[in-house]
Amino acid sequence: MVGGDRHLALVAALNKPSLPWRVPFSASLPEVLAQRGRNVVVLCSGDPFWHGAGAVLADHLPPQEWSALPAPSTFSWAAAKLGWRLEDVVPLGLHARPIATLRPHLRDGAQLLVLLRDGAAVADVAAYLTTSGFGASDIVVLEALGGPHERIRRTTASNYAYADVAAPVALGIVAVAEPGATIIPCTSGLPDDLFQHDGQLTKREVRAVTLSTLAPRGHELLWDIGAGSGSIGIEWLLAARSNRAIGIEARPDRLATARANAEALGVPHFDLRLGQAPDALTALPPPDAVFIGGGASRPGVMETVWQSLPAGGRLVVNAVTLETEALLIDWHGRHGGELLRLAVERASPVGGLTGWRAAMPVVQWSVRK
Incomplete structure (x- = not known):
């Protein structure tokens, strides 16, 4: 069984050989592929083909060697809790990507759903928004969606002060540009x-x-x-x-x-x-x-x-x-x-x-x- 520490803890009672994956998941790929020929279960949250491990594995395995059982993604859960239209949302997975990846998407009124590695990353995103001139942005911290420990809290980037955020966590952002904030144009020929x-x-x-x-x-x-x-x-x-x-x-x-x-x-x-x-x-x-x-x-x-x-x-x-x-x-x-x-x-x-x-x-x- 392959998964994150949290996933493997949920199935510890099965007493099966386990392989914790590293961050990013691609760092564990050689170890996972070395198990070919055995019965292997890879545990993922939600939809493994939306910012998940499924696509990484599928790129390296023929279709006859794997099958997938998707569940509602964190994006789906978050949109359902917030009442946001998924087709209008910018979905980003920042488990192993730099927070600066947010920058091109920051413009007034933009709705972003961001998957994060842990609670510390939420504070980092709030700080990044603030220093980028988007401190007035509304942010919604979404923890353990769909589970018994689900918690949803709202604040702004500049007022963020939560010290007890735990994984799994996602962040909903409604971007608000402050006066003087730089917004990257969508056209070529930037200033x-x-x-x-x-x-x-x-x-x-x-x-x-x-x-x-x-x-x-x-x-x-x-x-x-x-x-x-x-x-x-x-x-x-x-x-x-x-x-x-x-x-x-x-x-x-x-x-x-x-x-x-x-x-x-x-x-x-x-x-x-x-x-x-x-x-x-x-x-x-x-x-x-x-x-x-x-x-x-x-x-x-x-x-x-x-x-x-x-x-x-x-x-x-x-x-x-x-x-x-x-x-x-x-x-x-x-x-x-x-x-x-x-x-x-x-x-x-x-x-x-x-x-x-x-x-x-x-x-x-x-x-x-």
Whole structure:
């Protein structure tokens, strides 16, 4: 019998061999799969295929080797207690994910149902909401739903003071943004001031065009080469929760900045790596799309990327130097695609009047292999 400590305690009287799982559950996967050929029962709360262990196991076992007996999920129990429409709720499982995963979903009136590991995590979420400018948010602490020890308590994030919350626990959140709180837009081309940077940032207007051209679809992997502040990879991940991104950056200080940006904008799973193309690309899983924001003119970079890109994969390269621009013109001549020149001018003071101040133009080559 495989389960959490709480699950195994409930069936201790059966006196069967047991295997407690670790957090995250995937850490226990090799031990569980080693039991193949035996009669194995994996104990899960509610629906094992909604933020549960069922999907993890099913990914590694053929259908004939397992069967599932789902029960109402914690999300279903919570919605029934709160009177919330499940189709309008953002359901999140934060048993083993960073709390920052909440960030993209925080906007006025949003309803979130969050599964948490323990009572301490509830306090952490309340603190995160408060420091993020959502301290006025209503939160409902839902403990042991459907059981004899069920308890439901209501407060706000900034007033949270419960010290006796016990697992199993979920949290209902109605987000309330305080004046000045930052709300992450749903569109690409986030404001530049949402990112920390040292000037190495794909500016908002160019970033919007770049994301549109990369065309994230979900369940796709992006290589972000020359990640800089991480803005392209971050917006790729914000476009679809199922997307993945690997960012390559040669400078440790910029890598640290990109990681801080990913955390602040709610995509801490952005896989950022210190290295330089093309050497840093050799062991990566094949991408669905590649963005090169820096380093395209280094020997071997374009060739390695082109060889790694599968048929149908998308490549977008931005250039601000004449040398890289000449390189892109050459590749465009050989492989086709689209070549754009993006020029942005902003109104700014000129003495006592106003004039246009031009940013450096960006040449962009995009192609589908």
